[in-house]
Amino acid sequence: MRDAVLIIDLSNYSYEIEHRPNLFEEWIGGVGVAVQLLKEQMNPKADPLTEENVIVFATGPFTPAYPLASKTVALFKSPLTGNLGESHAGGRTATSIANAGYGAIVIKGKSRKPVYLVIENGKVHFKDGRALWSIPDSLVVGRILAENEPGRGIRTVMRIGGAGEKLVRYACVTTETYRHFGRLGLGAVFGSKRLKAIIVRGRKKYVPADGKKFREVYDEIFKKAIESDAMKKYHLLGTAANILPLNELNSLPTRNLQSARFENAEEISGEALAEHNLGRRIACSHCPIACIHLATLRIPYENEPYFYKTIMISYDYELIYSLCSMVGVGSRDGLLRLIHKVESYGLDAISTGVCLAWATEALEKGILSEKDTIIKLSFGDIKGYLKAIDYLYEQPNDFYRHLAMGVEHASDVYGGKVFALAFGGNEMPGYHTGYAAHLGYATGLRHSHLDSAGYSIDQKEKSLTPKELIDKLIAEECWRQVLSSLVVCFFARKVYTSDVISKAFEPLGVEISEDELKKKGEEIYKEKLRLKVKMGFNPENLRFPKRIFETESLQGKLDEKFIEEAKKYYVRSVNEVIGLGSSPHYTLITSE
Template identity: 40%
Template sequence: MPANKTYRVVIMHLDKGYAEPVSFGDTKELLGGSHLAAALYDKYGLPNEHWDHPDQPLIFAIGPLVGYFPLMSKVVCAFKSPYNDQYSESHAGGRLALAMRFANADAILFRGRAKTLSAAVIGARRLGLVDVHYLKGMDVFSTGRSLRKTIEGFSGHRSLMRIGPAGENLSGYACINVDTYRHFGRMGSGTVMGVKNLKAVMVQGDESIPLPEGKAYQTLFRDIYKQMTATHMMSKYFDLGTPQNLIPLNELKSLPWRNLQATHDSGVEGISGERFAKDLLLRNTACSGCPVGCIHIGMLREMFSDEHRFKYHQVAYDYEPIFSVGSMIGVTDASGVLSIMDEVEKVGVDVMSAGVAMAWATEAFQKGIITEEQTLTPLEFGYVEGYKKAVAHLGYAPNEFYMRLANGALKAAAHYGGEDFACVLGQEMAGYATGEVFFAQQAMSFRHSHLDAGGYSYDQTHNEQDADKAIDYLIKDEQGRCVLTSMVACLFSRGVYKNDVLSKCLDSIGYPELAGKLDTIGADIQKLRWQMRFKTGYDPVQTKIPKRFLEIETWKGKIDPQYLDTLKHRYGQALMEIGRS
C-alpha cells in the first residue's frame, strides 16, 4: 500500500466560517504528530505576536500509524500558550486520533476568531461551524450533553472536544476536554479555544481507510498486539494503573504533601491506588485503538442538599489528579479527592495546575498573605468542601484574586507575596519530588512536563551527582520521546515501540523512507520544536526555581542547591545549542 506523498491538513478559518483542505509537507521527511505540528506552526504561526492574536494557529496533528497499530492513539495539540506566551504542546487520547484518521485529516488547524460562540464540525464529508451562543458559560458536562443531541450523525464514530467556563474566562491553564475522560491538559489549550470563540470541536469519522495487503502487515500487527495484551508488560496500567505509584513514591520521600511542605505522610493509604480500586473503581475503559484499558473510572456518590436522594458521577482518575487534589492539598480521603476532581472537570481547568495553585493559596491563607475576602471560602489543608468551592471560583473567576490565580500560582504570588513557596517549575509542578534532575528538567524542558523526559525516573535510580551524565540522559531521552509523540504512540507503549519495531511498522504501510530515518529523525524533531520555542521568546537563563524546592528531603537526603544550579545552567546551555543552531 503506497503512502500519501503529503499530509492532508484541514484549515478552518473561524472568522470567515469556512474550511479548506490543503496538502502540506513531504511524508518522506515529516513524521507526523509533534513533527508535523511544529512544521505547521513554523509556516502558519506568528511567533512575534501575542498568544491571543486571532491568526495564531491552534493545531491538532496525528501520526502515520494511527488506525493501523495498537496504542497509536494520541493527538498532539500545538499552540502559543496563554500561560507563558511561548510555543507549546499538549497531548490527549480518547477517540480523537481515530476520528481524525477516518475524517481524512492528518492535521486540523484553526485560524481567526468566530463571530459568535461556535462549534466546529470536521469530517471527510462535512466541514463547517455551528452557532452555539446559548452554551456560553456552560460547564463541560452540560456542553457535551447538549452537543451530542444538537449535532446529529455518526454516533460512536465521532470525537467531541469542548471547553468549560475556564476557557471562556481565559484562564492560563484551561484545558480541552476530549470525550469526557481525556484532556489536552497543560499550558492553556482550552483558553486558546476560548479566545477564538470556539466552544467545541466535533470530528466525525465518516470515511474508511484501506488496510495494507499481504501477510507481513498482519503478522506484525498480531505480534505487537500480543506483546500489548498477552505479556505482563502492560498489565500494570490495567490493574491498579498509575495510582499504584502513590505508596512507592511516598516511601521514597518523593510524594508532595501540603504544598510540598513534606514528601512523606502516613495518610497515603487513604488515597492509594489500592484504596481507589477497592472502594471506588467502577470500570476500566480505553482510548480508541488501544487494547490495554488504562483509564480507571471511579464512581462518586454524593447526597443532594435535601439529604433524601443521591447523585452519581463517573470520574476518571489516575496518579497526577490524585497527587494534585489529594496529597498536594492534604486530602487523604479517596471519595473527597474524586469529588474535587469532578468539580475540576466541570469548569475545565488542568487538574495539576489547579491543585498546585490551590495548595499555594492555602499556605498563603494560613500565613495571612491573603484573606477570606479574596478566597471567598476558608482554605485549609484537607478541607474538601472549601476546595470544591475554590475550584468553581477558578473556573468562573468572580474576583481579581481568582483571575490572578487562574493564570498561575507564581503570577498570583508575584502580586500578593509568597513566591518562595509557589511550587512552579515552568508551570505548576507534576507529582514527583524526586530530586534535582527532575526539578531542573520540568523547570526548563520543552513544555515543562514530567513527560518531556524521564528525569523523575533518573532521580530514583541515580544517587551520584554527575551533571554531564544527567543532561546527556535528558537530551537523548527527549529525542526518543519526540519520535513516539510524532508517531502519536501512547508513552505507556514505549517498551514495545522501539525504533526497530517502529521502522517495521512504517515500512509495512508504505513509508520506507521514514522507516530508514528513525535513528536520526528524533534529533531533527527535537531541534525544530526548540527552534519554535526560542522564536517565541524562551530564554532558559531566566528560569527560576522557587526556594521551596531547595527545602525538601528525598530518599537521597537534602536537596543540594549547588548541584541543582549546575544542572540548570548546563541544561540551559544544551537547550540553546539545540534551539539556536
C-alpha cells in the first residue's frame, strides 16, 4: 500500500517525505487520511487566509490500481464558511499523485513571492511564479504551464485564476481545464499562500500481492463499469440529464428559488445541449466513462464578418442550475458564455450563480441600489451577469467586495437573509426536491448535495419522520466516507458496492470485510464531525433560509416544524458523537 506523505512548507521552501503505513492502514486513504493529517498539522482555530491554513490532498488505495478511482480529496479550512473545507476533483490529479509515489500531500505556510510547485517522485521544485501571477485567466495559466513543463500525459496541472489571487471566498482550483476543486474556496487558500499552481508528475510501479487475482478483479470492475447500466446515466447525457426530470418534479430552483420550475428548461436541457452543442467527451484519468461533456461555443468576432472563435466548454447539471435557471437565463448560448467567464477567473459556478441570483432579487426589492451593483442586474440578462462576474473578480466597490465573500456574508451586511440561499455558509446546490435535500445541505459535513444525496431520498421516500430522515442521511454520509476514502468517483458507487470493494482489496494484500468497511465509514464520519466542531461548527446555529418554505417543492410546501424537529434530533446526534450527551436547548434559526 502507498503510504508516503509529502509535507511541503511554503514559508521556508522545504519539504519532507514521511512513510506512514499505520495511518493508511487505519484510515484507508482519501478523506479518512486527510482528516487525520489536518488534525495533526493544523490549529483548528487557524485563520483560513493566513499561513496557518493547511491544505491536504489525499488519494486512495485503489488509485491507480483500478478504474474509476479517479478522484482526489482536498481538505483545508474554508475561507467561505470559516469551517472545514472539503472538495473533490477528478482530472488527472489522483493518478498523478499516486504515480509520483504519494498517498497524500500536505501544504503548509505561505510563500513570500508567487510560486508554483512541481512535484515528482521523491522531489519538489519551488518555481518562480511571478510571471504567472496576475494572469486572471486560469485557462491561459494552464496553457502556459502545459507548454513549458514536461510530463505530458502523466501530469496534473492544478491552478488558480484571478479569483483565487483576489481571494474571492469561493474561488476554485482548476485541474486539467475542466475539473475543479470547486466548492468552499480552495482557490482563495492557494491565493493567500501565493501559490499559483501545482504540477504533479511521475512514473511509478506498485506490485500487487496477488497478480493473478489483481487482473481478474480489475477485469470484473472494468466490465461492470462499461457493460452494466450502473453508470449509463453519466455515460450518455451526463449529469445534465437531470434538468428535465427535476424541472418536471418542481425541484429546479429558478430565479433565486422564487419558483422551482423553469419555463425554458427544455432549451437548456441535457438533451438539447447534446443535440446542438456537444462537441466532444473526455474522461478523467483511468475512467472509461468519459462523462465530461464539452459543448462548442461559436462566437463571432465583434467587428469582423466571417471570423469566429470556437471554444470548448464543459457543462454539468450544477452549472446549468446555477448559471441558468437560478438567474433566469434560458439560452444555451448564455449558459456557455457564463460558464466560460466563471471558468476563466476560476470561480465556483454554484456559489457565483447563487450570489448573483440573491443580488438580483435584492436589487429588485430595493435592498440594494444600482450604486451598489454598478450595472442593472435582472433575471435573464446575460450581459449584465457577464459584467457582474468581472466585478466579482475586480471588486471595484464595497458591494462586490462583500459579494465576493459569499451570500451569507453579503446578506449579513445588506439584509435579504430570507432569500440568501446558503447552508452552513455554503451556497445551495440545485435541488429543491424536499426535506431530505435541504436537511442534507445543512447537516452534510461539507454542506453539499454530495454528502448524503438528499435529493434522491426525496424522490424515493415520502413518508419518513424527521428522525428517520436524519438517520438515513447520516447513514448515507457515513457510507460515502468509505467511497471518498478509497477515493472512487461517486458516480461509480453502484460499481463499487461493499462486496466489490472488499474483493478489490484482497489482491492488494489487504483483508477487510464489508462490515469492517461500514464501521470505518462511521468512524471517519465521526472523526470529521469532531474536527468540524473543533473548528467552530455548532449545529444549533444552522440556518434554513425562509425561501425554501415559501416555494413549492416536489413534496409541496415544506413545513418549518418538520425541519425544526429534524434539526433538534441532528443536534442531539452531533452532541452524542462529540461526547456532550444530549443537549436540552434547541433554537431553530430561520431568517427574520
